[in-house]
Amino acid sequence: MTTSQDRATARTRAIMQATLALAQEAGYTKLSIEAVAARAGVGKHTIYRRWPSKGLLFLDSLLSLNEPVLDYPDTGDIVADLRRQIHAAVDLLANPPWGPLFQALVGEAQYDPMVASGLNERFIRPQEDKTVARLRAAKEHGQISPDLDLDLAMAILSGPPYFKLLITQEPLTHDYVDRLVEVLLAGMKPRT
DSSP states (O other): OOOHHHHHHHHHHHHHHHHHHHHHHHOGGGOOHHHHHHHHTOOHHHHHHHOSSHHHHHHHHHHTSSOOOOOOOOOSOHHHHHHHHHHHHHHHHTSTTHHHHHHHHHHHHTTOHHHHHHHIIIIIHHHHHHHHHHHHHHHHTTSSOTTOOHHHHHHHHHHHHHIIIIIIOOOOOHHHHHHHHHHHHHHHSOOO
16 A cells, blocks of 8 residues: 555655756756656646755755765775775766766856755765864874864865866866875875
């Protein structure tokens, strides 16, 4: 027997899948609630009851796309751990389906404060927290300077890849990440 909760879950999944499919097919700018409703087989009011804007629907849909696992390993080697995690992030953000959709979401966040807040709370900040926690562990184990400003190190690690991805749209490569980590870690080494 199908419950109302099961039907609601199936409807939500259909709406999110329709949103992502249409965004991939036509681009985010041409995405509309009307088209999503038609593709998902629901009324517009069903969508608007849950998502007050196209941007928030897109945010939820994108973050539901097998939410990325960008956790840090802790092998005891901060260089290897940073490289591995940032390589995974680059592989996710620089390639379809996530990459182009993520770029569109960041673009929407520039105009919709609710999307910006949601993106920050649900994706950006959790990744920052994981990075700072891994750097803190490295600091506690003497792998990096005890004077290192962890929040600034986080900004330095994330800024250049986002700049390439969102501004210059140059390819993000593992080689680029390796060079970035090397430059940052040269200034992070503990003083002997």
